[in-house]
Amino acid sequence: MSQSTPDSTFDVASLVEDVSLKRIGQYVLVIVFIGFFLSPLQTGLMTAFKTNEAVARSIPLAPPSATGFTLGNLEFALEQLSGAFFNSLFMAIPATIGSVLFGSMAAYGLTMVRWRGQMAVLILFLVGIFLPYQAVLVPLARFWNNIFPLASMLAPTFGSLPVVQSYHANLVPLMITHIAYGIPICTILFRSYYQSLPSSLVEAAKIDGASISKIYRRVILPISKPMFGVVFIYQFTQIYNEFLFAFTLITGSDTPEAVVTLILPAVGASTSGVDFGIRMSASFLAAIPTLLIYVAFAEQFAKGLQTEGGA
Numbered sequence: 001m002s003q004s005t006p007d008s009t010f011d012v013a014s015l016v017e018d019v020s021l022k023r024i025g026q027y028v029l030v031i032v033f034i035g036f037f038l039s040p041l042q043t044g045l046m047t048a049f050k051t052n053e054a055v056a057r058s059i060p061l062a063p064p065s066a067t068g069f070t071l072g073n074l075e076f077a078l079e080q081l082s083g084a085f086f087n088s089l090f091m092a093i094p095a096t097i098g099s100v101l102f103g104s105m106a107a108y109g110l111t112m113v114r115w116r117g118q119m120a121v122l123i124l125f126l127v128g129i130f131l132p133y134q135a136v137l138v139p140l141a142r143f144w145n146n147i148f149p150l151a152s153m154l155a156p157t158f159g160s161l162p163v164v165q166s167y168h169a170n171l172v173p174l175m176i177t178h179i180a181y182g183i184p185i186c187t188i189l190f191r192s193y194y195q196s197l198p199s200s201l202v203e204a205a206k207i208d209g210a211s212i213s214k215i216y217r218r219v220i221l222p223i224s225k226p227m228f229g230v231v232f233i234y235q236f237t238q239i240y241n242e243f244l245f246a247f248t249l250i251t252g253s254d255t256p257e258a259v260v261t262l263i264l265p266a267v268g269a270s271t272s273g274v275d276f277g278i279r280m281s282a283s284f285l286a287a288i289p290t291l292l293i294y295v296a297f298a299e300q301f302a303k304g305l306q307t308e309g310g311a
Helices: 004-048 052-057 072-111 118-130 137-147 150-159 166-195 200-207 212-223 225-240 244-249 260-266 276-296 298-310
Strands: none
Touching (some): 004 276, 072 118, 072 166, 072 212, 072 225, 072 260, 072 276, 150 166, 166 225, 166 244, 200 212, 225 298, 260 276, 276 298
């Protein structure tokens, strides 16, 4: 007993020393990674509040000096993007709600309701996910401009409404396109969630005499809130930041119906070069709606990920 005590003390001390060194190394590694990934954000944020001269003379990561600090970049960028913010939200919010809701209903019909031809329809949804944007741009433009000019039909009606203008009708084809293109991926995301639900929920509702639509509204929809949070965040981010469809269906970045992604590349650009302070300010302002959506649905997003992980 008298011999084991010093050995045990030595082992514990060595173990504590090893663990401490290992822990310190882990902390250093984590701090290095955090600094590496946050350095672009720090650079952009500092640049947004610098004058053009301060940007040229200072280190990008360094904060602006007293003489190099300005809020004019944010004011100018907000003035340039104010109309585009409304256009993007006017298009992205209904398109997100539509694609998420239709995707949920389609996933319910393909997962929890048995019918003939179910697998063939599911394969069509899978094909829709992998269909590249570039392959449909020309047919899409011809359809909305020549075959079914929906914007021209809606323009007189939009002009008589109190909030929107007649040119906002040009955003409706873009909105419908995003709904159609978003339904397949939303369907697959909801389907994986519905497959993890116990079938006894639906069977019990059937025994009680509930119809297929009533089971969806009263049983499936209430327990799908976490998954709605996950899919809504994903789909809104995709639609709000999308450029290719907007560039194809909207006539140009100088039109009143232009969305944020069309105007953003031109903000701060001139014949003398790029004003990086204005460009960074515009980039941060353009990211605010997406950040707000993440904050608003953060709780449902976390629950949805936990549900998916536990499935």
